[in-house]
Amino acid sequence: MSEKRNKIFKAIADPTRREIFHLLILGSALSISQLSMEFNISRQGVTKHLKILEEAEMVKIEPQGRERFCYASAHALLEIKNWLSTYDAFWNDKLNDLGKHLDNMA
Amino acid sequence: METQTAQNSIEKTQWYPHSIDKVWGALTETKHVSKWLAPTNFKGETGAKYELHSPKDDCSVVAGVVKESTPYTLVYSWIALNHKDIETEVKWNLTEENNGTKVKMIHSGILKYNKEDAQEMFGSFSNGWKRCFLQIGEVLNN
Numbered sequence: 001m002s003e004k005r006n007k008i009f010k011a012i013a014d015p016t017r018r019e020i021f022h023l024l025i026l027g028s029a030l031s032i033s034q035l036s037m038e039f040n041i042s043r044q045g046v047t048k049h050l051k052i053l054e055e056a057e058m059v060k061i062e063p064q065g066r067e068r069f070c071y072a073s074a075h076a077l078l079e080i081k082n083w084l085s086t087y088d089a090f091w092n093d094k095l096n097d098l099g100k101h102l103d104n105m106a
Numbered sequence: 107m108e109t110q111t112a113q114n115s116i117e118k119t120q121w122y123p124h125s126i127d128k129v130w131g132a133l134t135e136t137k138h139v140s141k142w143l144a145p146t147n148f149k150g151e152t153g154a155k156y157e158l159h160s161p162k163d164d165c166s167v168v169a170g171v172v173k174e175s176t177p178y179t180l181v182y183s184w185i186a187l188n189h190k191d192i193e194t195e196v197k198w199n200l201t202e203e204n205n206g207t208k209v210k211m212i213h214s215g216i217l218k219y220n221k222e223d224a225q226e227m228f229g230s231f232s233n234g235w236k237r238c239f240l241q242i243g244e245v246l247n248n
Contacts, residue, residue: 094142
């Protein structure tokens with residue numbers, strides 16, 4: 001497993017971080033204050049989660065005026081999709097193998 | 107073959123020109139599962155534990171327990187041993203259709219991670235599982 005994927009899995013291992021990421025993917029950019037209000041946790045708490053999401057390159061944080069705004073990066077979704085597609089391809093093959101095996105069964 | 111990839115599960119439906127009991131046998135009997143899935147001691151009995159082995163050597167790569175096995179629904183947990191505390195679930199459902207059998211397979215929980223799982227998962231990387239990690243790719247790819 002790639003180092004990058006490890007970081008993504010670490011990031012999505014926490015339910016609050018998953019929710020932060022979902023919120024950013026679904027909506028537009030949010031400031032740290034907005035996230036702090038949304039999740040009813042301290043700015044410090046939000047910042048800690050964001051740092052882990054940022055390290056996984058799932059979220060980008062950009063200063064705008066006095067606030068810092070957070071954006072979701074779609075690239076991370078692609079990594080997760082690759083993980084799914086491993087299993088997807090696996091089951092495609094296996095269902096074909098099952099079909100072949102059934103044809104050969106007495 | 108229809109394919110649906112929801113966020114957290116993989117769902118597949120395929121029709122086979124074989125009787126429902128024959129397909130059920132292929133999914134639940136050790137000698138058959140060993141042929142089409144991977145070398146295994148899998149037995150379609152509720153509560154039975156199983157392991158899938160890599161084709162090349164005797165490395166187990168996936169393990170789990172049969173949760174339900176009543177014709178024609180089969181459910182088992184699926185734990186890839188390179189993410190060994192992350193339990194996913196494989197569910198098979200068979201229905202008779204057009205003189206054959208429609209097989210629906212759902213592999214769910216693929217993105218189910220919690221803190222403990224992740225810690226365990228990353229911890230396990232340094233514990234000599236490496237050889238088996240490589241094998242899982244082999245099973246998944248062969």
